Amino acid sequence: MAFTAKILLLGSGELGREFVISAKRLGAQVIACDSYAGAPAMQVADGHEVFSMLDADLLAKAIEKHKPDFVVPEIEAIRTEVLADFEARGVTVVPSARATIMTMNRDRIREVAAVELGLRTSRYRYAETLEEVLAGAAHTGLPCVIKPVMSSSGKGQSTVRTARELEAAWTYAVANMRGDRSRVIVEEFIAFDYEITLLTVRSREGVSFCPPIGHRQERGDYQESWQPTPMSSAALSAAQDMARKVVDNLGGYGIFGVEFFVKGEDVIFSELSPRPHDTGMVTLISQNFSEFDLHARAILGLPVPEVRLAGGAASAVILADREADDFRFEGWQRRSRHPAGKSICGCSASRRPGPIAGWAWFWPRRRMRTRHGPLRRRLRARCGLFMGDEGEGPSRPLPQAGGECLGMASTAISS
Ligand SMILES: Nc1ncnc2c1ncn2[C@@H]1O[C@H](COP(=O)(O)OP(=O)(O)OP(=O)(O)O)[C@@H](O)[C@H]1O
Ligand SMILES: NCC(=O)N[C@@H]1O[C@H](COP(=O)([O-])[O-])[C@@H](O)[C@H]1O
Ligand SMILES: [Mg+2]
Structure with missing residues (x-):
């Protein structure tokens, strides 16, 4: 079977799954990698590999084994130096090995943006000890935001309002970081609109x-x-x-x-x-x-078409609050239409603790008046997402999401 290109996807979450679908529509062969089996992108890819992408040897072996035309990262936590080696040997790293190296850790991309390019950012300092955290907070002022340099989806992140909370925020950041560098960024809190x-x-x-x-x-x-x-x-x-x-x-x-x-x-x-x-x-x-x-x-390398909006739309996550192998989605078919407009629910198998177990997209039909911040009108869709812990008897509704996902929409275009 001939393919238009061979892609090694590094990271196989929900975003990876949608990317695989798009790439396969264009005739590509995709091998999906992640540290756990059954990840969302693996469910739709041509093949998969399970290994830690922070392990340089295992990462190099996977690239050598599959000889992809393109290596496409889907997460930050990847041993990116290995990607630079392969790029030098002619493999295309997406978007570039430099981009993956600079964005793997917050400090590198911050230096590019704030120092090299002179873009406006929050005030910040880096810290590798509690003393440096205290000095960082003195520089930014309070409140400040403390985040591990390697993390995503808010892991290890806290907003600190009083000096007393700084130590706990440092400990929390180090305990929840990815990778092996105990380093955080202390950022001025921006009270954005x-x-x-x-x-x-x-x-x-x-x-x-x-x-x-x-x-x-x-x-x-x-x-x-x-x-x-x-x-x-x-x-x-x-x-x-x-x-x-x-x-x-x-x-x-x-x-x-x-x-x-x-x-x-x-x-x-x-x-x-x-x-x-x-x-x-x-x-x-x-x-x-x-x-x-x-x-x-x-x-x-295909032409990128002009992007046209079909109308105002919104999307919300359905979060699971624990890891479980045995869960099911209920009732979402009934909710696939909503009186206030069209709502489409997409549910897929869960990933790890704190996972996104599904997404819902809302396409409101009515014009909605809105301001920034909390939006005036809420669309509610009860997805009836249930999750059962193994051996615990009947499934129970998710406490956090309550089986409910909320969508918010702005500036909807009336139809
Ligand atoms: N300095 C700040 N001031 C105010 N809010 C902030 C600040 N830094 C982060 N936040 C809030 O926390 C969110 C997550 O921050 P950030 O994007 O840096 O984390 P992340 O873990 O990399 O998230 P992701 O991987 O999902 O993009 C921001 O979108 C914003 O809402
Ligand atoms: N905010 C980034 C994000 O949503 N990433 C998506 O979630 C998965 C796990 O990410 P995680 O390691 O951040 O949990 C990733 O694989 C990606 O699909
Ligand atoms: Mg972010």
């Missing part, structure tokens, strides 16, 4: 942008997002200028999720993913080509 992800595509044809995505996070983790989100043209163009500078510096082809805080007309660079972004799940319903389609097309 709203935050956005600017999906930025870098392809052979140049740099292009998707309409801005607004989102809400809790404890540093994604809850819901909506597209488009209203912002002034001056703020949008400031964000686009900064995004262009960063992606041109990182190089390579693919989609980047560039995160900004916006306060008044002040646009503050936060961080970026050199790949599809969780807040961009909304593009599965809002755009003619999703962030996964755009990533796949840019990587494979």
